[in-house]
Structure formats: C-alpha cells, structure tokens
Amino acid sequence: MTWLTARRMGIIVAMALVAGLIKFLPANIFEARINVALPSPWSAAVSGTVWDGHGVLRAGQSAEALRIPLTWKFDLAALLGLTASWELASTSSAISGTTNLGIGWSALNLRNAALTFDAGALAPHHPLLALAAPSGSIQVSTPNGKTLVLHTRDTFRLNGELHVAATAFSVRPLSGNLSGDYTAKLSAQDARVSYTVRQRKGALNLDGNGSIDMASRGLSYSGLIAPSPELPEAMLQQLKSIGKAAPDGRLRLDWTTQW
Numbered sequence: 001m002t003w004l005t006a007r008r009m010g011i012i013v014a015m016a017l018v019a020g021l022i023k024f025l026p027a028n029i030f031e032a033r034i035n036v037a038l039p040s041p042w043s044a045a046v047s048g049t050v051w052d053g054h055g056v057l058r059a060g061q062s063a064e065a066l067r068i069p070l071t072w073k074f075d076l077a078a079l080l081g082l083t084a085s086w087e088l089a090s091t092s093s094a095i096s097g098t099t100n101l102g103i104g105w106s107a108l109n110l111r112n113a114a115l116t117f118d119a120g121a122l123a124p125h126h127p128l129l130a131l132a133a134p135s136g137s138i139q140v141s142t143p144n145g146k147t148l149v150l151h152t153r154d155t156f157r158l159n160g161e162l163h164v165a166a167t168a169f170s171v172r173p174l175s176g177n178l179s180g181d182y183t184a185k186l187s188a189q190d191a192r193v194s195y196t197v198r199q200r201k202g203a204l205n206l207d208g209n210g211s212i213d214m215a216s217r218g219l220s221y222s223g224l225i226a227p228s229p230e231l232p233e234a235m236l237q238q239l240k241s242i243g244k245a246a247p248d249g250r251l252r253l254d255w256t257t258q259w
Contacts, residue, residue, distance in 0.1 A: 023049065023051045024049060024051075025049055025050040026048075026049060026050075027046040027047060027048050027049055027050050027053040027055070028046055028047060030046070030050070031044065031045065031046050034046070038057075039126075041059055041060040041065075041125065042057060042058070042059055042125070043057075043061075044056065044057050044058070045058070050074065051073070051074040052072070052074065053072060054069065054070060054071045054072070055070050055072075056069050056070070057070060059125040060125070066094055066121060066122075066125060067092070068090055068092045068095050069091065069092055070088060070089070070090050071088070071089050071090075072086040072087065072088050072089075073086065073087045074086055075087055075100060075102075078100075078102055083102040083103065083104045083109060084103045084104075085100055085102035085103070086100070086101050086102075087099075087100055088100070088101055090115075093118060093121060094117070094118045094121040095115065095116070095117055095118075095122075096115070097113075097114045097116050098113075098114055098115075099111075099112060099113035099114070099142075100112045100113075102147075106151060106152055106153045107149050107150060107151045108149070108150045108152060109147050109148070109149050109150075110142060110147065110148040110150075110160075111142055111146065111147040111148070113140060113142040113148075113162075114139075114141050115139070115140045115141070116137060116139050116140075117138045117139075118137060119134040119135055119136050119138055119166075120135040120136070123135075131172075132171045132172055133171060133172040134169065134170065134171045134172075135169070135170055135171075135179070136166055136167055136168040136169030136179060137166070137167045137168065137169075138164065138165070138166045138167075138169065139164070139166075139167075140162065140163070140164055141162075141163045142160070142161065142162060142163070143163065146160060146161050147160055148160035148161065148162055148188070155191065155215070156191055156214045157190045157191060158190070158191075158193065159188055159189055159190065160187075160188055161185065161188070162185075162186045162188070163183075163184070163185055163186075164182075164183070164184040164185075164186065165181075165182070165183050165184075166180075166181065166182040166183075166184075167181050168180075168181065169181070169182060169202075179202060179203075180200075180201055180202015180203060180204060181199065181200045181201040181202060182197060182198065182199050182200070182202070182206070183197070183198050183200065184196065184197040184198075191213060191214040191215040192211060192212070192213050192214070192215075193211060193212040193213075193214070194209070194210075194211045195209060195210055195211065195212070196208070196209040197209070197210075197221075197223075202228075203227065203228040203230060203231050204225055204226075204227055204231075205225060205226035205227070205250075206223065206225055207223050207224045207225075208222055208223015208224060208253070209221075209222060210222055217258050217259050218256065218257075218258050219256065219257050219258070219259065220255065220256040220257075221253060221254075221255045221256075222253065222254045222255070223252075224246060224250045224251065224252055224253070225239065225243065225250060225251050225253055226249070226250040226251070227239050227251070239251060239253075242255060
C-alpha cells in the first residue's frame with residue numbers, strides 16, 4: 001500500500017468515525033449554547049440529532065411570538081474541507097428557503113443560499129428594523145459556486161458575494177404607495193463591503209454604487225437618482241440640496257456619512 005493510498009484510507013476511516021458520532025449525537029445538547037449566542041428576544045428549541053433534526057426559532061415567549069420552524073441535514077462531503085456543514089430549510093411566512101451553513105475553525109460559511117424574508121414580519125423583533133419599519137419581500141442569494149465567509153475571530157471580517165432583490169419594499173419615511181423594487185449586489189472583502197444598487201420600480205429610481213466600511217463605520221453612495229414628484233416635499237428638497245443636476249434631468253449624488 002502506497003503512502004498516498006494509506007492517507008486516503010485514513011481520511012475515509014476518520015470521516016466514517018465522525019459521521020457515526022454525528023449520526024446519533026442529540027441536537028439538544030447544543031441548545032443552551034445556541035441560545036446564549038442568539039440576540040434577545042430570540043431563542044431556539046431543537047430536537048432530533050446533529051445529523052438530521054428540526055427546531056423552532058422563537059421571537060419572545062408570548063403566545064403571539066413569531067415562530068420560525070427549521071429543519072437540517074448534515075453535509076458529509078463538507079468534512080473533506082475540514083468544515084462541519086448543514087443544509088438548512090425553513091417554510092415559515094417570515095423566512096423561507098434553503099441554505100448551506102458551514103462552521104469551520106474560525107469562520108461561518110454560507111453557500112447555495114436562496115432565502116426569502118418578510119421585512120414587515122421580522123421588523124418588530126429587532127430595534128433598528130423596528131425604527132425603520134420596513135415592509136416588503138426580500139430575496140437573498142449567493143452566486144452559484146460562491147461562498148460567503150464570516151470570520152468569527154478578532155475584528156469583523158466578511159469575504160464573498162451576496163445578491164439581494166427586494167419587492168414592494170419601503171421604510172417608514174416613504175408611504176406604502178411609494179414602495180419600490182430594488183436589486184443589489186454586495187462584494188465583501190474583510191471589513192469593507194462594496195455594493196451596486198438599482199431600483200427598477202419606485203419613488204427614487206436609484207442607479208449607483210457605494211461602500212460600507214465596518215472599521216471606520218462609514219457609508220457612501222455615488223450614482224444617479226430620479227426622485228418621484230410624489231415624494232414628500234421635505235425629502236424632495238433635501239435630495240435636491242445634496243445632489244447635482246445631470247443632463248438627463250436626474251440628480252447626481254455623491255454622499256458619505258458615518259453611523
């Protein structure tokens with residue numbers, strides 16, 4: 001037996017041992033750790049095994065609390081890359097779709113994501129979202145063959161691509177009849193996220209790009225905007241005050257801020 005063959009056999013045996021352990025390991029032994037990691041008011045209850053099981057994410061403890069059922073199945077092939085990975089699925093009205101979530105030594109990996117979020121249903125359960133009061137449907141996906149990696153050690157680092165499509169989306173400053181359809185592509189490299197955004201339908205008609213810098217807490221946008229006359233007068237005047245008129249009648253915005 002050659003060294004290479006022996007090495008392959010060793011990998012196969014190791015994977016079989018790990019798979020055998022995971023196959024029967026109860027999922028609820030990790031429930032307390034999961035609940036410590038979840039932000040308030042979210043909590044989780046899980047059952048089944050680490051290999052194959054189901055659970056519920058719950059926003060609060062009242063009878064009317066939002067409940068999001070989840071199912072998972074372990075991805076054995078991911079062990080070749082020294083990553084524990086699961087295929088997750090949800091069929092709730094607030095979050096639906098599937099994704100592959102991997103946990104490495106110091107990172108979380110997201111791939112094959114195809115998720116739909118109901119912004120209005122989720123907004124009351126996060127302080128910043130509640131303030132903006134968004135509504136509409138948001139589809140989030142990762143490009144085929146691409147992995148989004150969130151590094152979990154030291155400072156914030158995110159690497160990869162993400163696509164977003166929002167339908168009938170609006171926030172508190174815009175009335176419901178001024179909602180719009182948006183598409184965005186995000187490309188992350190460490191602490192900086194670059195994005196392009198288009199509004200195919202709605203009150204702002206955006207066409208531009210910008211960046212989000214997590215280290216400096218900076219946000220920028222550069223591009224064109226054609227605001228609808230139906231926007232509130234105060235918002236129209238504010239946009240005109242910070243934009244420059246383009247030859248086609250739209251406004252050119254070069255805007256930066258910090259949060």
